[in-house]
Amino acid sequence: MDTVTRPRILVVGAGFAGVECVRRLERKLSPLDADVTLVTPFAYQLYLPLLPQVASGVLTPQSIALSLRRSRKYRTRIIPGGAIGVDLKSKVCVVRTITDKIVNERYDYIVLAPGSVTRTFDIPGLTEHAFGMKTLAEAAYVRDHVISQLDLADASDDPAERAARLQFVVVGGGYAGTETAACLQRLTHAAVKRYPRLDPKLIRWHLIDIAPKLMPELGDKLGRSAQEILARRGIEVSLGVSIDKAGPEEVTFTDGRVVPTHTLIWTAGVVASPLIATLGAETVRGRLAVDAEMTLPGQDGVFALGDSAAVPDLAKGQEGAICPPTAQHAMRQGRVVADNVIAALRNQPLSPYKHKDLGLVVDLGGKDAVSKPLGIELRGLPAQAVARGYHWSALRTNVAKVRVATNWLLNAVAGDDFVRTGFQARKPARLKDFEYTDSYLTQEQVRARVEGQPALESP
Template sequence: MATTSHDTPRVLVVGAGQAGMHVARRLRRRLRPGEAAITVVDPHSYSTYQPLLAEAAAGNLEPRHVVVPLRQVLPGVEVITRAVISIDHSRRTAYVASGSGEPEPLGYDVLVLAPGSVTRVLPVPGLAEGGIGFKTVGEAIHLRNHVLAQLDTAASARSDADRERALTFVFVGGGYAGVEALAELQDMAHDACRHYPGIDPARLRWVLVEATGRILPEVGERMGRYTVDLLQRRGIDVRLDTRLTSVVDGHLVLDDGSEFDAGTLVWTAGVAPHPLLKQTDMPLDERGRVLATKYLSVVDTPDAWALGDCAAVPDLARGPGAVCPPSAQHAVRQARVAAGNVIATLRGRTLKPYRHTSAGSVASLGLYQGVAQVYRLRLRGLPAWLAHRTYHLLALPTWNRRLRVVADWTLALLFPREIVSLEALEHARDAFTTAAEETAGRR
């Protein structure tokens, strides 16, 4: 790992999601030469633009086009592709995973915490064995491969029960991730059925399970009701005020008394703070998030800043006691303020508080369908779908990625979706390993 001179402070950014990557980009642009060195540590060499994961899963977008290579967008920044195991801020030291198994110390002067969040998994029997998450590009592509594989399974099933199980798809969680993934994958599966003469699209069963009484709370109650009506008109079984109690061996049990088998269970029921936070000496709130001030500095902790999903940041626009929700919109805007305040601290200048009034929310519900609330303007259908694509296209980092995404969208409108399942990529070494074992057995 690179080191800095004694006179040059090191700013360590932990995490390279929307918050961490944008902090590092802004610091790189605004710091004077030699004023500070920037180091970014993340387990991946890229940053994922999560709002477009559903379209990547459905085949509208090439998976590589929803991720941004860190070294490409952060020239001059030291990028360490490893996991941070723990942080001892009192010693200004982070401990990073190494190949030897012994954590390697990494010193710093200023810490910016932005490791993001992880999927919140509840202790539901069978969930760990049979559930599929939807937070990373790997999970999105795995889900696409799995759905297409279920159509193959149904096409060759010898009993109606096996066919019905393979064609039952359940999504738990009515937030953005769950609703968008469900809508996009339903479109994809229905298109794919044209190539499966033995499968009637009407036999595909799609179920959305939500523990509260509404879905997509970010777009408002009225647009949430519209979304429920739209999904139901598309044949999707929407279960509100319902919880999953068991999913052992693919047999689902809901607390409304219903039971059925399903070949696919996608879990998108919320997020939890990154487990790294428990391995630090930072103050945490009751939910495990880092306590931050309105300036995005960590409470009672000098030279430490926190933002994004991992931080409990006061939401000044909503009043006393309110905390910013975990969204990409807040993460990007917090990054601008956090980078500015880090620089202001280095230069002995006044800090700026973070205050942002939400511009609204947009959600895609499949091809040509969507809902949006932009300030007081409510959109649905084609206008909302166009607003969704426009907003996220402009939010994507670099013109390189924007042009590639536009090209993908254009081709998807002109040609049918690809229905190839590349599930073998997830087990790329299996054939080689098997051949090597057979060779060793013949000796």
């Protein structure tokens, strides 16, 4: 009796790109057409743009973690872990599960959407002492940490320690850094009213970036508007400045200033997942070089998209232009890649990806926002309505939409209780502890693993 083997489609990553691809594959393929497998450490899609609001307590963590198993029609097999290497020749993906077991997952078609990790530099003390804002755990941890600084400052009789604990430094003048500084400043501004022993004037927030402008993608006018809003709140913005070194109780800026602080939040950009380096393929600024159909040239059945792929931006009409690592591109790329995988299954022509950017939104908390939908510059409440309306509509499930809307309403009416959840009760964790960037294999280790030779578990 002949056994018919269904094509194996392996999707790596459950971000905007990976989840959109999986959902479309499920809708367009019957269970008999192909087996779909998703590699992700968590069975949820994280709505990353709203992380600063989780850190500031406006939203609960669960409200932006969209379960992949909620749909009754969901049939994709999930491997709980992370891809740490890919052997393109053998068509094998090496996966480290959440129990640290290493398994080989074979595929016929692979969709690489592993996303990005926080970009760091060789700055002394950075990874040991800085916090990130890339994962749900980091956002919840940062909230606990900030509130704990208020608690410790209130309990201290040492003026120097009190002042240091009430200074906060955020590095990165992009959307993530600006929204993080704005939202957390609102948190401390509201919370300090519950601490009668603390002088609100001691709380100081610093936002620094090596770039000459704040959020240059917004344009000069909106960038200046955002900077004026931050300055009005007392956030000190320093441009053309970065970190020279970081310690447990102070940070040294490149302009020579030394800021006593226990809180350094690093949001200075992202880089492609270290998984891309295991492929041995051509890259563009660290992202995998793919064609307009999001296939890897010279490789059969390999697709890549999202933050880890340098997808040509055909809408700009400029040679060498690539799509920015934003959610709106990742979601649309996921749908096109799914269609192209199906086309490849059926020996049909593939479609190129082309999408004109819809604009940018920056939520600064409260009534403050700056937005540029379809090139129209907005400030204040109209910008806030557009920003929150966009995020709300982009949430994938109705349950998530209800949770987020309820959280916004409840926070606006009742405020925050400034409760710490106890994440810091055991051992401290910093930037290096959350993203597992040291877990990936080298190309030689991937090859040895696939061929069954003895190999180290990690580099």
